[in-house]
Amino acid sequence: MNIGKEKYDAIPIPAELDAVITASMRRAERAGRLRSLRRFAASAAAVVCVLFACANIMPIYTYAAQIPILGSIVQVLQIGSGGELTDSAQGKVEDRGEGVLLSFEGASGELSAAPHYSVTRFSAPNRLELTLSGVRKIDFDALFKSLLGTEAVRDAYRMMVLDDSSYGIVIVLNEGWSCEITEYSDPGALMLNFIESAPSGEDExxxxxxxxxxxxxxxxxxxxxxxxxxxxxxxxxxxxxxxxxxxxxxxxxxxxxxxxxxxxxxxxxxxxxxxxxxxxxxx
The missing domain is CATH 3.30.70 (Alpha-Beta Plaits)
Structure with a gap:
């Protein structure tokens, strides 16, 4: 006779044990489905992130490709002077929408600094005078076409300067506009940005x-x-x-x-x- 088996068979079994076991099995099944659902959701989220990133990379890249690659900003001014002494520099003109970029080259290529320049403002009419020293050549046709193509500029012309290595440029602005000049180095350049502002309110x-x-x-x-x-x-x-x-x-x-x-x-x-x-x- 197997006494151990008899004692095992004699252990009382609670009536609710079957219900407990059944409920536990159902919970385990639900937990398994929940883990699968979570894994699927995580995978779907990862796919969405990748798609979102891919969708934005090209617009960001495209926008960045349109930003002009310039050097270091030296200063930003509306009146004043800057640049360095140069000789026989040549100015190149690039249209930048509501702005104009002047870059400079010498015999050996791009200049590391802008030629010496000064900016003076006048009120009647609203205008600025930009003078450049140590510059022998500028494409004035391109410069004036770019300037007059902006909403800000009413007139633009050369000053009569008797020094063949200096230029004076007068830019007449429409009322309610001003011009901000950013000087760059490495390479040397001047960016003329036209900014809409409140009318000066000045009388005579x-x-x-x-x-x-x-x-x-x-x-x-x-x-x-x-x-x-x-x-x-x-x-x-x-x-x-x-x-x-x-x-x-x-x-x-x-x-x-x-x-x-x-x-x-x-x-x-x-x-x-x-x-x-x-x-x-x-x-």
């Missing part, structure tokens, strides 16, 4: 001006004569040019400046004129 601005003249050496000589007074050139609506000096808030200040100018230089031929930021003299 007074200045000293010459009689109108044609675009000849006389214009450049008169500007050189009054170089210490920061004389500049302005093209009139009739197509002639005048030399202007100063900006004054009142006529009295302008009259005082004119008296001082005549005392220093003798009878100069200048007289007081005025205009608003959107006004260009008729002649």
């Amino acid at each position: 601005v007074y200045y000293l001006r010459s009689e109108a003249m044609t675009y000849t050496d006389e214009l450049g000589l008169l500007c050189e004569e009054y170089h210490a007074e920061a004389a500049t050139q302005l093209r009139t609506l009739s197509g002639e040019y005048i030399v202007t000096i100063g900006q004054y808030a009142t006529r009295a200040e302008a009259e005082e400046a004119l008296a001082a100018l005549n005392e220093m230089h003798g009878e100069s031929g200048f007289f007081v004129a005025s205009g608003a930021p959107g006004d260009t003299p008729e002649n």
Whole structure:
């Protein structure tokens, strides 16, 4: 007789054991299905991530490919000067939508720094004067086409400069626009960005001006004569040019400046004129 078997058979079995076993089996089955579902969900999420990344890589790459590759920013300004002394540099023009890029080359290729330049702002009319030194050649047709193709620029032209290694460029802006110049190095370049801004709100601005003249050496000589007074050139609506000096808030200040100018230089031929930021003299 197997006494151990008899004792095993004599162990009482609870009536609810079958129900407990059945419930446990069902839980195990559900857990298995849940693990499979989680694995599927994780795989699906991974696929979605890959597809999302792939969908965005090309637009980002395409956008990045359109960004101009420039060097290091040296400074950003609206008035002032910068660059380095160069000789016989050549300027190249690139249209950048609402901006224009000037890059520079020498005999051995790209310059590491922009040539020396200065930027001066005037209010009547709203304009800036950009001068470049140590530059022998620029494609002015391309430059003026790019400038006049922007919404900001109303007129653009060369100043009469008698130094063959310097250029002066006048950019007349529409009211409510300004120009910000970014200087780059390695390679040297100047980026002219036109920015829409609130109108200046200025009323009449007074200045000293010459009689109108044609675009000849006389214009450049008169500007050189009054170089210490920061004389500049302005093209009139009739197509002639005048030399202007100063900006004054009142006529009295302008009259005082004119008296001082005549005392220093003798009878100069200048007289007081005025205009608003959107006004260009008729002649």
